[in-house]
Amino acid sequence: MKRTAGSSDAAALSGAEPSAHGGIQSLDSALALLQILAAMSRPASVSELARAGAMTTSKAHRYLASFINAGLVMQRHRSGRYELGKGALDLGLAAMARDNLINRAADRLEDIVDATGAAALVAIWGPHGPTVVRWERTASFVVTPLALGTVMPVLNSATGRVFLAFGPQRMVWSLAEAQLARARELKLSWPDLEPTVESARALVERVRTSGYSSVDGRFIPGLKAISAPILNWQGEAEAVLTITTGDEGLLEQNGPALDLLIATCRELSALAPQ
Amino acid sequence: MKRTAGSSDAAALSGAEPSAHGGIQSLDSALALLQILAAMSRPASVSELARAGAMTTSKAHRYLASFINAGLVMQRHRSGRYELGKGALDLGLAAMARDNLINRAADRLEDIVDATGAAALVAIWGPHGPTVVRWERTASFVVTPLALGTVMPVLNSATGRVFLAFGPQRMVWSLAEAQLARARELKLSWPDLEPTVESARALVERVRTSGYSSVDGRFIPGLKAISAPILNWQGEAEAVLTITTGDEGLLEQNGPALDLLIATCRELSALAPQ
DNA sequence: CATTAAGTTGCACATTATGCAATAATCATT
DNA sequence: AATGATTATTGCATAATGTGCAACTTAATG
Structure with a gap:
């Protein structure tokens, strides 16, 4: 040596x-x-x-x-x-197992699934992006593999978009910019997002203003999802809670599922550490 | 010491x-x-x-x-x-994230695309049928029916046929029967498939026996595709891997692309969770 | 404040981590 | 299947640092 x-x-x-x-x-x-x-x-x-x-x-x-x-x-x-x-x-x-915030959020999943008949998940920001760490679903949920460790895209998933708006910004934007560049290369765009930084920033404003994010069946046919952040005391998302369903009516704006999601995240945010 | x-x-x-x-x-x-x-x-x-x-x-x-x-x-x-x-x-x-089947499959797409010059995709069973969740292509690939969230037909796509043979049977056959009925109504048939349950079952036998499925330019002019299942321990497809190309020679039977596809799916199947 | 117990650090000595080259294994090509 | 190129693994001499002990610092208690 x-x-x-x-x-x-x-x-x-x-x-x-x-x-x-x-x-x-x-x-x-x-x-x-x-x-x-x-x-x-x-x-x-x-x-x-x-x-x-x-x-x-x-x-x-x-x-x-x-x-x-x-x-x-x-x-x-x-x-x-x-x-x-x-x-x-x-x-x-x-x-x-020692992370109280994740465990508290996970404890809420069963109630959410029972109340909505949908699937629900907790994601945190991991080394490769938004990563599913807990999830629950009803037995009749039709999508086959939704698993621990699933990494969600940043730009075109409800979960990813909430991290884009509220997550650890430097890391989140590093990944988002890579995904934007890749999309431009392949000439992709999405129903409400062009593969440009300006378009992504406008999306962020919308998510920040509303306090949640949703994607509908235009992204994955038959699937709709809504997500909201669990914020720490600096207003940064420590985790994101997502409800996803194949039932198109369930996650309507101003509906009970969205109310439940927002209320749950607000309560969990109030318990978050400094 | x-x-x-x-x-x-x-x-x-x-x-x-x-x-x-x-x-x-x-x-x-x-x-x-x-x-x-x-x-x-x-x-x-x-x-x-x-x-x-x-x-x-x-x-x-x-x-x-x-x-x-x-x-x-x-x-x-x-x-x-x-x-x-x-x-x-x-x-x-x-x-x-490494332990996640879809991520493992997605990791293989780049190699497959590099080796074949084609496009490759991972599909899972979604609410409306076989749904593309990951895909890759070379920048020079010109034919682009692909997008995240694309739902493939069950009866006349290679991907759909692999799910028909190996997928979650109750859900798959429910959709297949609806597509068969629709085809009869419209008086459609396909080069190797009549719109009957018997004909579909014979197709399933062929796919199960060979372990993969292919469709050639008779289905979509100029496009050929081969698909194989990533099986879990119950022998049910968790996901399907598909190579698709406009180059008619590339996906010939007993060719290197098919060998690569089969080998990749075999390896991924061996890693699938219980 | 004094005492005790536990945490942290300096340093002489004891031990092994490391680079280099040889060997083994794998991959690519014909 | 054979061969050559490339990469992975290992032996060993040398270079480097890991370690135990004791001293110092900090925290808790009466």
């Missing part, structure tokens, strides 16, 4: 340059690599990871070996690509 | 005892401590953690300092108790 060239005489004599925060240097390096892997949208090779982490492949490989041993990372077969493993999921679920 | 008492002479000469799995010893110890913290039901003191992890408080403290620096752990104030931080939640969310 190399010392920095500017080591003081005292440090040189004693043998160790302590890390700036009193931690362990190899652990810091390893955890930086883990974050790089987590940010990747696909399984990665050891050389990709080493390059991205500015380290030798040999070093990256050894860190990955320890992460595999701990269950945080998995590799499909020897010499295969690496991705996050069950241990990472378990760690996240443990962290989530 | 202490050697075990039984170190071999060779290891003593070379200086390092490699960890059993080729990883890094201090990283292994640190990750073991993190798991102990995750398993605790409440915030823990450094001495509790050190005791549970059979290490000195000084060692535990330094590991925790690195975890805090990485965001995986937080401490309410100096000398306060330790608990999992936002970074642990983010790691879990990233793992959750």
Whole structure:
């Protein structure tokens, strides 16, 4: 392990340059690599990871070996690509179990589903965008896979739009701008949104003014959704609550489902931490 | 770092005892401590953690300092108790997103499109039938019937036929029977399908036997498509993967595109949740 | 305020993390 | 199927830092 060239005489004599925060240097390096892997949208090779982490492949490989041993990372077969493993999921679920805001929101889902006959979900902002962390539905809900971990698009989902208006702005707009660029490249647009920053900002104004967002069957035929934010004390969305249904009448403006959603989010917002 | 008492002479000469799995010893110890913290039901003191992890408080403290620096752990104030931080939640969310079937399938679209020069899509069963939820194409792909939310017909699209054979049967056949009745009313038929239940059942047998479905230019002039199911453990399609192209030669039987499609769906099926 | 217990940090020494090169495995091409 | 190129993995000598101990700091209690 190399010392920095500017080591003081005292440090040189004693043998160790302590890390700036009193931690362990190899652990810091390893955890930086883990974050790089987590940010990747696909399984990665050891050389990709080493390059991205500015380290030798040999070093990256050894860190990955320890992460595999701990269950945080998995590799499909020897010499295969690496991705996050069950241990990472378990760690996240443990962290989530301690998050009072998510748990309070989740506790409301059953009542919402019972009252509306629809499906309802809680999403929070994750490394890849708005991520479903809890959901409930009635047995008759017809859409097949709606699952824990589903990442919603920012621009054309009700959930995503609420994050666009109320979420952590720098991160949200970084992703939104990428999605806008991609849409322009493929010459896409949506019923109420052109793939431009100006159009997206106008959408944000509409969502902020109304305090919720909705998408109707023009986006996914037969599906309608309404979403509202659970705000913290800075007015930023900590989570988003969404009701989604195939029943076109259920989520009408000024209807009971929207009232329930807004009231629930308001109550949960009042309980949010500083 | 202490050697075990039984170190071999060779290891003593070379200086390092490699960890059993080729990883890094201090990283292994640190990750073991993190798991102990995750398993605790409440915030823990450094001495509790050190005791549970059979290490000195000084060692535990330094590991925790690195975890805090990485965001995986937080401490309410100096000398306060330790608990999992936002970074642990983010790691879990990233793992959750990886674990999601639609995201896994979507990740494959780019490779498929690159390999074939065609367009590729993921569809799920929605309220009005097979619904496109993800798609990719090359920028040069000129024919664009695709959009997020496009509902494919059940009887005369490759995607729909795979759902007919492998999808949630009660819902799928309810819609199929309605489309058959409509076709009889309009006196429609298709090159390989009469608008009868018997003919449709024969089609299902063919699709189930081959494990995939294809439609050629007789259905939509200039377009050919092949589809295969991503099956769950009950043998029911959770999603369907489709390659579509205007190049008639590309999707020939026993060709590389079909092989790629089948292999991809097989791999994704193997990863599907219970 | 004094005392005790727990958290945090300096430093000498003990231990292992690391880079480099060799070996093994996988992928692409013919 | 064979071959060459590329990438993943591992042995080992050297470079680097992780660790235990004790001192210092902080927090809690009487």
